[in-house]
Amino acid sequence: MKGRIPEPVYYGDYLKLNELLGAQSPKSKDYGKEEHEETLFIIVHQVYELWFKQIIHDFGSVVQIFNKNSVEESELGTVVSRLERIIKIQGILLEQLDVMETMTPMDFLEFRDLLVPASGFQSAQFREIEIRMGLGTGNRIAVDREYFLGRLNEDDRKRLENVEKDPSLLQLLEKWLERVPFTQENNFDFWKEFEAVVTEMMDQEQDIIKNNSATLPEQQMKAQLANLVSTRDTFQSLLSSDSHDQMIKEGQRKLSQKATLNALFILLYRDEPILTQPYKLLQLLMDIDQGFTTWRYRHALMAHRLLGTKIGTGGSSGHMYLKRAADNNRVYTDIFNLSTFLIPRSKLPILPVEVKKKLNFYFSENLS
Ligand code: HEM
Incomplete structure (x- = not known):
């Protein structure tokens, strides 16, 4: 900025409104009879894509901060505020489905067939968000993997394959937790x-x-004792590195044992001043995962309402596919699962003084 006098800016030029507002071209118009509802369908999708762009912008900066050997406390503050913003945007994404649903199934039928085989499967930005969060192609169930790459054009596929080469937030989180x-x-x-x-x-x-x-009754006592054995086994599966690694191999856990244990430590001692931001970070990641999962279920319900049991324009089984994707495509499940291992505060091991000191900020009167 220094030295250069800013030139006057015109609102419409700055926001490129000619391009933006000229970018709605209903297919029905090309075929001779413009369907009123198609404009809503286009605008809602475009607004989604703009918000996806903002999410990728913020998420990218968070990934950049974590893609280092150490993360400063002040940077963690930036991460927290960017993730909080993404959560606010997710609120808008969810609400927008209400607007979409003001279009009735019969209105949709007037132009739906003109869109085949275009589909949300081809939202490369949605896929990018999933990959950057940590849902790589390898983590998907087989049918989902086929849709994942199979419906994209060459350019989008290549771009996403490159995105996949970057470390995801899940991978960087693992490294950070291990430290x-x-x-x-x-x-x-x-x-x-x-x-x-x-x-x-x-x-x-x-x-x-x-x-x-x-x-x-004896039967109930046996059942309760068997339950207890299984709870012991669950704890053991976390505390034994062999069992934990086996669960990773079976796809039941994603984060290394060290990272998982340290995440648990953060949850257990979240009241210690130095762990406040890390605790907040783990909560926000769960909120974001939950936000997308909620959106996926809600979108599946909308698809059910608008299509019934018809297949999607992208060729999937429609709302059944979407429901399954909502169940499977969660990213930070390991953090959710940590609640299994929480114990009452009153039972927490007492930390040695030197550890306790490190967990606290000390404000000394004598600053010299
Ligand atoms: C009339 C409204 C809509 C209907 C009936 C609908 C229906 C569907 C269906 C059936 C699928 C599965 C793929 C297929 O076979 O086509 C799908 C996928 C998808 N849709 Fe929609 N959709 C609608 C609106 C939207 C909107 C507004 C967005 C916002 C961007 C969106 C984003 C997506 C995404 C990202 C996927 C891929 C999901 C995944 O694979 O996990 N959809 N949609």
Whole structure:
């Protein structure tokens, strides 16, 4: 800016309104009878694509911040505010479906066949968001993978294949979580302490069930004890690196054991000042995942309402496909699953003084 006097700007030129407002070309008009509702259909999709662009813009900057060997506390503040913005945008994305639904199924039928085989499958920006979040082609179920690349033109396919070569936020999050210190200090091994607490809690629960034998029918007691064994196994699957790695191989977990354990540590000690932002970050990632999942279910319902059980213009089974995609295409499930391993605050292992100190900010009066 320095040295250069800004030139006067005209609103319409700056926003390129001629291009933007001239970019709605209903297909029905080409075929002789313009359908009133087709303009709404086009505008709603275009507005979505603009918001997708903004999400990619913000998400890209978050990925850039994480794509380093260390992330400053102040940068984490930027990450949090950008992710919070994405969540606000997701709110608009969800509400926009209400506008789309003011078009009735019969209105849609007047021009729908003219659009085949164009489909939301070909929204390269939607795919880019999914990939940047961490939903790579390899993480998709087979049928979904076929749609994923099969419906795109050469340019979009190549572009997305390149996006896939960049590290995703999930991969960078894993590296960042692996770097979280605090759990191993000198003679202190947090996870040994945690395991001891969990074992004690389980033993106690087992005693309670057994002591209840007078009032509990045998069948129920057996079922409760079997449940307890399975809870112990679940904890063990997290604390044993072999079991955890096996779950990764089976596609049941995505993050490495170290990253997962450190994420759990953040959730357990989120009240410690230094963990406030990391805790917020994990919450926001879950919110974003939840936001897209909610949108997917809502979009599936809209497709059901507008198409019934007809197939989609992209050739999928329609709303059934969309429902399945909503179930499967979640990214940060490992963070959601951590709630399984939370324990009451009162049972948290006491941290050694040197760890406690590192988790706190100290404001000294003597700044010299
Ligand atoms: C009349 C309204 C709509 C109907 C009936 C509809 C229906 C469908 C159907 C059936 C599919 C599955 C693919 C196929 O076979 O075509 C699909 C996919 C998709 N649609 Fe829509 N859609 C509508 C509006 C929208 C809007 C406004 C957006 C916003 C961008 C959108 C975004 C998508 C995306 C991203 C996919 C791919 C989803 C995935 O594979 O996970 N759709 N849509």
